[in-house]
Amino acid sequence: MKEENIDLDKLTKAKFEIDKSAFRPKTLHCSNCKLKLTKTQMDIPIDETLYAVVLAFECPKCHKKYLGLEDAKRLDRAMVFKRAMSKDFKMTRNLSFDGDNYTFRIPKEFTHDVNKRKIEIIPLGAKEFCAVVE
Numbered sequence: 001m002k003e004e005n006i007d008l009d010k011l012t013k014a015k016f017e018i019d020k021s022a023f024r025p026k027t028l029h030c031s032n033c034k035l036k037l038t039k040t041q042m043d044i045p046i047d048e049t050l051y052a053v054v055l056a057f058e059c060p061k062c063h064k065k066y067l068g069l070e071d072a073k074r075l076d077r078a079m080v081f082k083r084a085m086s087k088d089f090k091m092t093r094n095l096s097f098d099g100d101n102y103t104f105r106i107p108k109e110f111t112h113d114v115n116k117r118k119i120e121i122i123p124l125g126a127k128e129f130c131a132v133v134e
């Protein structure tokens, strides 16, 4: 391989256009066989009794399965809920009561990219809820 010296001062700006479909290709191909993948469905166990049904893509030759981006996100979220329900990681915060509402402080490490400064509260039970910071 021939080595070339690149003069960084002589480099000019280049403009690229990335097609909008580049990150959402209409057809997907197997990384092993290069064959076009077909749509399929996968039942992925979340725990002993719970399964997530997700749309996937399968190679007709080697049967390797791929998840679409949206379904990968959904599966990731299901795994997060599973972890939350198992309570293997938790922290304790003090609750304050003003007569009508309880308040507690959320560590800033849990609030990455907070835009709207709003929180969605999803009740899970009488004393349990899930909070999503927006």
Ligand SMILES: [Zn+2]
Residues within 6 Å of the ligand: 030, 031, 032, 033, 034, 035, 059, 060, 061, 062, 063, 064
């Ligand atoms: Zn394949």
